[in-house]
Amino acid sequence: MVEHDVKNLGLAAEGRLKIEWAEQSMPVLRQVRERFAKEQPLKGLRLGACLHVTTETAVLMLTLKAGGAQVALCASNPLSTQDDTAAALVKEYDIPVYAHKGEDNATYYRHLEAVLKTRPQITMDDGADLISQLHGESNLGRDLVKGVIGGTEETTTGVIRLRAMEKEGVLAFPVIAVNDADTKHLFDNRYGTGQSTIDGLLRATNVLLAGKTLVVAGYGMCGRGVATRAKGMGAHVIVTEVEPMRALEAVMDGFSVMKMPDAAEVGDLFVTVTGNTSVIRKEHFTRMKDGAILANSGHFNVEIDLVALAQLATARRVVRPFVEEFQLAGGRRVFVLGEGRLINLAAAEGHPAAVMDMSFANQALSAEFMAKKAKTLERKVYVVPREIDLEIARLKLASMGVEIDDLTSDQESYLASWRHGT
Numbered sequence: 001m002v003e004h005d006v007k008n009l010g011l012a013a014e015g016r017l018k019i020e021w022a023e024q025s026m027p028v029l030r031q032v033r034e035r036f037a038k039e040q041p042l043k044g045l046r047l048g049a050c051l052h053v054t055t056e057t058a059v060l061m062l063t064l065k066a067g068g069a070q071v072a073l074c075a076s077n078p079l080s081t082q083d084d085t086a087a088a089l090v091k092e093y094d095i096p097v098y099a100h101k102g103e104d105n106a107t108y109y110r111h112l113e114a115v116l117k118t119r120p121q122i123t124m125d126d127g128a129d130l131i132s133q134l135h136g137e138s139n140l141g142r143d144l145v146k147g148v149i150g151g152t153e154e155t156t157t158g159v160i161r162l163r164a165m166e167k168e169g170v171l172a173f174p175v176i177a178v179n180d181a182d183t184k185h186l187f188d189n190r191y192g193t194g195q196s197t198i199d200g201l202l203r204a205t206n207v208l209l210a211g212k213t214l215v216v217a218g219y220g221m222c223g224r225g226v227a228t229r230a231k232g233m234g235a236h237v238i239v240t241e242v243e244p245m246r247a248l249e250a251v252m253d254g255f256s257v258m259k260m261p262d263a264a265e266v267g268d269l270f271v272t273v274t275g276n277t278s279v280i281r282k283e284h285f286t287r288m289k290d291g292a293i294l295a296n297s298g299h300f301n302v303e304i305d306l307v308a309l310a311q312l313a314t315a316r317r318v319v320r321p322f323v324e325e326f327q328l329a330g331g332r333r334v335f336v337l338g339e340g341r342l343i344n345l346a347a348a349e350g351h352p353a354a355v356m357d358m359s360f361a362n363q364a365l366s367a368e369f370m371a372k373k374a375k376t377l378e379r380k381v382y383v384v385p386r387e388i389d390l391e392i393a394r395l396k397l398a399s400m401g402v403e404i405d406d407l408t409s410d411q412e413s414y415l416a417s418w419r420h421g422t
C-alpha cells in the first residue's frame with residue numbers, strides 16, 4: 001500500500017461511495033479527466049497538494065493522477081478532513097494521503113512535511129501553507145524549493161499571502177491564482193460558501209434562522225453569499241465592512257450596514273468571512289446578548305479572537321459537537337462553533353460538488369498550463385488564462401443543458417466599430 005497517515009482504512013468502502021456520489025455532480029472535471037487520461041499532460045510530474053480532504057478533492061486527485069501525475073495530499077485545515085474519503089484515496093485509489101479530522105497543529109505540519117518529502121515539482125495549495133513552508137527557514141524547504149516549477153492556489157487568503165511574497169521579492173516560482181478565475185470566485189465563493197456556511201451553522205446548532213438577526217462580517221463574494229442565503233431563510237441580516245464600496249453595495253442590496261460594536265449588541269448569530277484577524281474581539285464579546293452564536297467561514301481561525309474570549313470566560317464546556325459554550329461575567333453565554341475554524345467544512349461537508357466542479361477544473365487545467373508553460377513564466381502570481389476560464393463556463397453551461405445566443409456578424413462589426421452613434 002502507498003505511504004499514508006489516515007484515521008481508519010476501514011472507512012475506505014464508505015469513502016469510495018461518497019466520492020462516486022460527488023463525481024456525478026462534477027461533469028466538467030469528468031471531461032477534463034477523460035482528456036487527461038488520453039493525453040497524459042502531467043506524465044511523470046510529482047504534484048504535492050494541500051487541500052481540504054473532501055470527496056470533491058478526491059475527484060480532483062483522480063483527475064491529476066489520470067493525467068499522469070504522481071500526487072500526494074495533505075489537509076489544508078486540521079478540522080476539514082473527511083476520514084472516509086482519506087481512507088478511500090489510500091486504499092481504493094493508491095494515492096498517498098496524510099490527514100485526519102481533528103489533528104493537532106504539530107500533526108498538521110508533520111503532514112505538510114510528508115507531502116514536501118515527496119519532492120513536488122508542482123504545488124497545489126488552499127491557503128498557501130505548502131508554499132509558505134517551502135519558503136521558510138527550514139533546510140528541507142530550501143533544498144526542495146529549487147525543484148518546484150510552479151504552483152496553484154485556491155483561495156482569496158492564499159492569493160493575498162502569495163501577492164505579499166511576490167511584492168517582497170521572495171516568491172521562488174510562478175503561481176496561478178485559481179481563486180481569481182471568474183468560474184471560481186463568482187460561484188464557489190458566493191454560492192458554495194453561502195450555502196455550505198448556512199449548512200454548517202444549522203448542522204451544528206439546529207437553530208431556526210427565520211426571525212433571527214444574523215451579522216455577516218465582510219461583504220466580499222463569500223460574505224454576499226452568506227448574507228443572501230440567510231436573508232432567503234428569513235433572517236434579518238446585518239453586514240459589517242471596512243471597505244466603503246462593498247458597504248455601499250451591501251446597503252443597496254438591501255442589508256443593514258453598521259459598525260461591529262453596534263451589531264454586537266443586536267446580533268443573535270455572527271459569521272466572519274473577511275480573511276482578516278480579530279474581527280470579533282473583546283470589545284464586541286462584552287456587548288453581546290446572552291446566547292449569541294459565533295461562527296467563522298474565513299480560511300484561518302483568526303477572525304474571532306478566541307484568546308480574548310477564553311480570558312473573559314469564567315467557564316467553558318462543549319455542549320454539542322462543534323459547539324462550545326463560554327460563560328461570561330454576569331451570567332451571559334456566548335457559543336463558538338467549530339473552534340472558530342471554517343464552519344462549512346468543520347460541521348458540514350464544504351461546498352457542494354456542483355460548484356467545486358468549476359473550481360477544480362480550474363485547478364486541473366492550471367496544473368496542465370504550468371506543466372507546459374512554467375519555463376516561460378516569471379516568479380509571479382498569474383491569473384488563470386481567460387480561454388481556460390471561458391471554456392469552463394461553456395462546459396458547465398453545456399452540462400446543465402443551457403444554450404446561449406451567438407453574436408450575428410452585424411453585431412460583431414457593430415461592437416468593433418466606433419462610428420455608430422445615436
Ligand code: ADE
Nearest residue numbers: 052054056057349350351
Ligand atoms: N473548499 C470549500 N469546500 C470544499 C470542498 N467541498 N472540497 C474541497 N475544498 C473545499
